[in-house]
Structures are given as C-alpha cells and as structure tokens.
Amino acid sequence: MKIRFIGGAGTVTGSKTLIESNGVRILVDCGLFQGIKALRELNWEPLPILPSSIDYVLLTHGHLDHCGWLPRLVAEGFEGKIYCSGPTKEITKLILLDSAKIQEEEARLANEKKFSKHEVAEPLYTVDQAKAVFPLFRIAAIEESIPLDAEINAVFSNAGHILGACSIALHIENQILVFSGDIGRDNDILMFPPTKPKQADYVFLESTYGNRIHPTSDAKFELEAYVNNAVDRGGTLIIPSFAVERAQTLMYLLWQLKEEGRIPNIPYIIDTPMGINALDIFSNNKKWHKLSIEALEGMNKMFLLVSDYQESLSVIYDQQPKVVIAASGMVTGGRVLSYLEHYIGLSETTIIIVGYQAEGTRGRKLLEGAKEIKIHGKYHPVLANILEIKGLSAHGDQNDLLHWLSDLEVKPKKIFIVHGENEPADELRIKIQEKYCYDCSVAMMGQEFEL
Structure with a gap:
C-alpha cells in the first residue's frame, strides 16, 4: 500500500492524499490551493496520476481547500464515486458553484480591464464544470461501514468544525488509516465536539493551529x-x-x-x-x-x-x-x-x-x-x-488536537502531520511525541510512503 501527499502538506490548502492498494486508488479530499501565487499556480498543474485512474474520492467536508478542485478532477477524466456526509454534499454543491461563478467573473473582469498577464484570462473551471461533479456524489451515513472494494471499507465520524464535517477511518489491507479532516473545537458555539478515534494503525492529523492555544477571552x-x-x-x-x-x-x-x-x-x-x-x-x-x-x-x-x-x-x-x-x-x-x-x-x-x-x-x-x-x-x-x-475559529487548537488522540486504545504505528504550515506542524509533532511517545513526522508535498 502506498500513500502520496499531493496537497495539504506543508500548507493548509489544496488537501489531497492518495492511497493505492491492490489496483484501487482512493483520494481523500480534493482541495483548491489558495494563498501565495506559487500555491495558486498548482491549481493549473495536472495531478501526478491520471484522474481517470482514481476509483473513489472520500470528502471530509465542504470547505474550498478540501473540495474546490473537484471540477478539474472530473473535467480531466475522473468518473468514480465521491463519498461524503449529507450536509457536506449540499455544502460542497454551494461552494463549487460559488467558486466557479467567482472565477468566471474574475476572468471576465481581467479581460475587460486588461489586468491579466495572459492574453486571454480563463477561469480555472466553469459553472457547467462544477455542475458536472454533482451526479458523482454518494451519501455516507455516519458510523456505518461503506464497502468500497472487496477488502476496503470506509467509516465516517463527526469531526465538528463545520456542518457535516467528518473524519474518515479507512479499513484496508487489515489496517486502519484514520484521516482527521479538519478537527473542530471541543467547546464550539454551533458544532458538537468531534468524535475521537479509538483504533488506528496510521493517523493523518491536521495541524492548522498546531502551535496555537485559542484565547479564553469572550x-x-x-x-x-x-x-x-x-x-x-x-x-x-x-x-x-x-x-x-x-x-x-x-x-x-x-x-x-x-x-x-x-x-x-x-x-x-x-x-x-x-x-x-x-x-x-x-x-x-x-x-x-x-x-x-x-x-x-x-x-x-x-x-x-x-x-x-x-x-x-x-x-x-x-x-x-x-x-x-x-x-x-x-x-x-x-x-x-x-x-x-x-x-x-x-x-x-x-x-x-x-x-x-x-x-x-x-x-x-x-x-x-x-x-x-x-x-x-x-x-x-x-x-x-x-x-x-x-x-x-472553527479549527481545534493545539489542546483540542492533542485531546482528539486521547482515546486511542493501541499505540499507532505512525502519525503523519498534514494540513499545516511548517512551524505549527512541527510544534504539534513535538507535543505529540512528548505527550504520547508516538512515532510522528510532518508530511511534505510530493512525498510517498509505503505502509
């Protein structure tokens, strides 16, 4: 089994993690890169594998940095199934349509006002390309095992953060891979506390606020x-x-x-x-x-x-x-x-x-x-x-992220720190090693591991 970090590693945007096992390819999240120009330009680059070779996309939630590249994925050949919670499906549809409209409008303005460096500015994707994603959605019921292949199952659990956000446990090759998605706060104003995993051989943990403690101010x-x-x-x-x-x-x-x-x-x-x-x-x-x-x-x-x-x-x-x-x-x-x-x-x-x-x-x-x-x-x-x-903030802070690991019954083989800038990711790595003595490393873009 191979894991490849295509996005959301060394940065908080563009989340894409590829799992390959016995000829099956699964992409966890398919996010848009945002922020500095060097990252935004990655949105125009092809994936290192053919989208048509991907069998499933598992979507943790509907924020643009986790779902916003789906129209490109489909336009470039993906025809598989996209699993997510019910609210995530509805939110992602809104997010993608809004993103497409903004990109069409910005391309139009750039062409009208001549502020693009390109002769003709084009949107990353259109509204029609966003709509082409919708028929591929499949609803994942919470805490139910979803069979993806003969020996591959996925279980979605509440992650807090935003409406419908989930962590995903992938049961594959007699191992459990847990992808945190974005973890919410234990005391969020609107959302319920995230469900903590009890079993995991490998954990892929976000670190957006890995070096921050949220203030206690009102x-x-x-x-x-x-x-x-x-x-x-x-x-x-x-x-x-x-x-x-x-x-x-x-x-x-x-x-x-x-x-x-x-x-x-x-x-x-x-x-x-x-x-x-x-x-x-x-x-x-x-x-x-x-x-x-x-x-x-x-x-x-x-x-x-x-x-x-x-x-x-x-x-x-x-x-x-x-x-x-x-x-x-x-x-x-x-x-x-x-x-x-x-x-x-x-x-x-x-x-x-x-x-x-x-x-x-x-x-x-x-x-x-x-x-x-x-x-x-x-x-x-x-x-x-x-x-x-x-x-x-809808993101859990360092304490919330550490607490999310606290119910693991058996020491995981490894924790990969993802979805964070370098400093918060590395500080969270140190804290996890100090608190739990887990083998822990910060994933970087383009890295590939055999599990």
Whole structure:
C-alpha cells in the first residue's frame, strides 16, 4: 500500500492524499490551493496520476481547500464515486458553484480591464464544470461501514468544525488509516465536539493551529464592543467571513446581543448567497448542530439577506452605519471585495478578521499591517481600523488536537502531520511525541510512503 501527499502538506490548502492498494486508488479530499501565487499556480498543474485512474474520492467536508478542485478532477477524466456526509454534499454543491461563478467573473473582469498577464484570462473551471461533479456524489451515513472494494471499507465520524464535517477511518489491507479532516473545537458555539478515534494503525492529523492555544477571552463580548465602537465612529463594520459555519456563528452571536439589548438597532446584513443558502442546510440538518429553531428564525428576521448584486450595490452606497457579513473568509474573492473597494480607504470603517488566514491571502496581509491591498488590479490604501477576534475559529487548537488522540486504545504505528504550515506542524509533532511517545513526522508535498 502506498500513500502520496499531493496537497495539504506543508500548507493548509489544496488537501489531497492518495492511497493505492491492490489496483484501487482512493483520494481523500480534493482541495483548491489558495494563498501565495506559487500555491495558486498548482491549481493549473495536472495531478501526478491520471484522474481517470482514481476509483473513489472520500470528502471530509465542504470547505474550498478540501473540495474546490473537484471540477478539474472530473473535467480531466475522473468518473468514480465521491463519498461524503449529507450536509457536506449540499455544502460542497454551494461552494463549487460559488467558486466557479467567482472565477468566471474574475476572468471576465481581467479581460475587460486588461489586468491579466495572459492574453486571454480563463477561469480555472466553469459553472457547467462544477455542475458536472454533482451526479458523482454518494451519501455516507455516519458510523456505518461503506464497502468500497472487496477488502476496503470506509467509516465516517463527526469531526465538528463545520456542518457535516467528518473524519474518515479507512479499513484496508487489515489496517486502519484514520484521516482527521479538519478537527473542530471541543467547546464550539454551533458544532458538537468531534468524535475521537479509538483504533488506528496510521493517523493523518491536521495541524492548522498546531502551535496555537485559542484565547479564553469572550468572543461575544469583543464583538459587542467592536460593533458599538464602529457605530460611535459613524462608520460601517465589515466582517469577511466563510459562508458556512462562521457566517452563521456571527449571525447567532449578533442575534443574541441584539436580543439582550447590547448593540444598537442599525442594519445588519449578510451578503453571501452561499451563506444564505447554508441557513436552509442548517434548518434541514438539526441533528448536526446546536442551534434551536427559535435562534434560526430570529437570525433570519434580524438580518437583511442580500443575494442579488444590485442589492449589494444599494447596501454599499448606503452611508449609514451598518454591520455587513460578506464572503470570502480569507478575502480572496467574493462580495466582500466590492465592500472593501469602497470602504477600506475610509478611516471610520472597521474590519474584523474572524478566522484563519492562509499565507499570501489578503486577510493575512491585513492582519500583518499592510498599508495597501490590491483588488481587481488596483491598489487601495488601508485606512480602515483592522481588528481580529481570535476566539471564533472553527479549527481545534493545539489542546483540542492533542485531546482528539486521547482515546486511542493501541499505540499507532505512525502519525503523519498534514494540513499545516511548517512551524505549527512541527510544534504539534513535538507535543505529540512528548505527550504520547508516538512515532510522528510532518508530511511534505510530493512525498510517498509505503505502509
């Protein structure tokens, strides 16, 4: 049996791990590379194997860095089955359609405004190519063994993180390979704690926050203070947000604050069609999250739900103080760019960063104090007040990741650290060795191992 790390190793994006056994090829996740240009350019490169030779894709969850390359995989010949949880199927469909629309729009703008280095800018994939993925989905019921081949079975378990997110145990060649996916927090606002594995010969563990401990500060209190300060400044508060889970968490906290009379009666807007559609997925999958029917209904009533771009323009040019939640979470694309083009150069504007920002993204640059950022080929001065709420991450921190390993009944043969930048990945490796004395190494892109 061979394991090859095609993506999501040495970086937090582009997750793709290939397993080959007795002529069967299985790809765990098929993510898009994001962040620095060198990583983004990998999206245009062919896989080191023919997509048509892959039999199955096992999808841990619906974030772009885990599912966003599926349209390319299918366009280049993959015809197998894609297994994932029910909510992940619905979320991935939203994510892929949104991603395709953004890429088509950015290619159109690049051609119109001539800011592409290419003679003709093309999208990585189109809406039609995204739709071509959908017939390949198969629903994986939680904690049920799914036969992939005569001697290969997969079991999906709740991972927290976002709606439908799972870890995957692959039973293959009389061994158990456990792929963590992205692990949620033990005390998340919306999601239930992740299910910890009990048996594993090999573990592939994410390390996004492998060197970080989440603050114990009250994120709800911070949000209250930032909203009130923004209103006192007479400006607009913009929160770039992931459309799934993070947007709903923010809506829930703001709804609570409003119900408690702690923030003023101003417009509260969610401007992400995908985030709005995700509310329906939350309503239809109540067993996957903690939100009550009352909360879901209250959130819907409190927020102006903007899905049409003309509505977005009306909100953008409305000068009154307001709170806007808009995708994307790392400021790499989406509606939030239109808001930033208009507002980031105004000193009364407040921008709150509320999630992980990969290397090279606009969100990371804003956190690092950039004086200007480039949007649609033009540089804009950063005069807005840039703030951060660290306590809203959907990723488990170092303690959560260590705790996730605590129920293993037998010492695994090896733990591979994946899905993390080099420093957090290596620090998590050291902590695991200190705490559990497990054989542990950091996987790097392109590496191949025989198990």
